[in-house]
Amino acid sequence: EAGVTQSPRYAVLQEGQAVSFWCDPISGHDTLYWYQQPRDQGPQLLVYFRDEAVIDNSQLPSDRFSAVRPKGTNSTLKIQSAKQGDTATYLCASSFGGGKYEQYFGPGTRLTVL
Amino acid sequence: GDSVTQTEGQVALSEEDFLTIHCNYSASGYPALFWYVQYPGEGPQFLFRASRDKEKGSSRGFEATYNKEATSFHLQKASVQESDSAVYYCALSANAGAKLTFGGGTRLTVRP
Numbered sequence: 223e224a225g226v227t228q229s230p231r232y233a234v235l236q237e238g239q240a241v242s243f244w245c246d247p248i249s250g251h252d253t254l255y256w257y258q259q260p261r262d263q264g265p266q267l268l269v270y271f272r273d274e275a276v277i278d279n280s281q282l283p284s285d286r287f288s289a290v291r292p293k294g295t296n297s298t299l300k301i302q303s304a305k306q307g308d309t310a311t312y313l314c315a316s317s318f319g320g321g322k323y324e325q326y327f328g329p330g331t332r333l334t335v336l
Numbered sequence: 337g338d339s340v341t342q343t344e345g346q347v348a349l350s351e352e353d354f355l356t357i358h359c360n361y362s363a364s365g366y367p368a369l370f371w372y373v374q375y376p377g378e379g380p381q382f383l384f385r386a387s388r389d390k391e392k393g394s395s396r397g398f399e400a401t402y403n404k405e406a407t408s409f410h411l412q413k414a415s416v417q418e419s420d421s422a423v424y425y426c427a428l429s430a431n432a433g434a435k436l437t438f439g440g441g442t443r444l445t446v447r448p
Contacts, residue, residue, distance in 0.1 A: 262441075263440060263441070264340075264425050264440050265380065265438050267436065267437075270435065277434065313379050313380075315379070317434070324382035324385060327379025327380050328379050329378055329379055
């Protein structure tokens with residue numbers, strides 16, 4: 223069974239530039255999550271979907287970040303105008319069912335904003 | 337809000353030593369508790385979970401017991417190996433929600 227895949231693996235931007243991250247979850251998983259993991263810290267949830275619906279985006283900086291999952295499968299996370307404080311690894315995870323079930327994480331995209 | 341506290345930021349041991357990483361949580365209701373392990377350049381990997389008081393979760397020689405009274409879920413392993421070197425995260429999922437709240441992580445280094 224293929225795991226969660228993410229691309230790109232690395233991105234380096236200047237402040238003010240835009241970037242998109244792509245995630246392909248495990249086949250059949252209805253729930254997809256995006257986490258931000260600053261260096262030497264634990265992952266912090268940004269947004270999650272069940273099928274194509276956003277369930278919780280309360281931690282997503284809505285003025286610059288957006289996330290979609292239009293067909294309930296792949297997902298894209300976009301940063302419109304990156305800031306140095308956005309430097310982190312962006313992790314995608316998927317699961318089948320609710321929060322009491324394990325989440326499977328992709329390798330992440332390491333973003334550096336100069 | 338919900339929170340997870342891992343006491344040790346870093347732990348350094350020799351092979352065959354006994355490991356304990358302390359995890360305490362704060363959450364309303366009856367959260368599910370998890371341990372994840374993260375190797376360099378990878379995302380966190382699920383180790384195991386426990387969903388009710390006194391339940392023991394275990395995997396790969398690691399174990400932890402859900403203690404609701406003490407609000408704890410401490411990770412233990414009887415004899416660590418160099419290959420166990422990684423960052424370990426305790427996490428919780430409160431009630432029926434899907435959101436995982438992670439602790440700050442504990443970096444384990446095992447010397448051969």
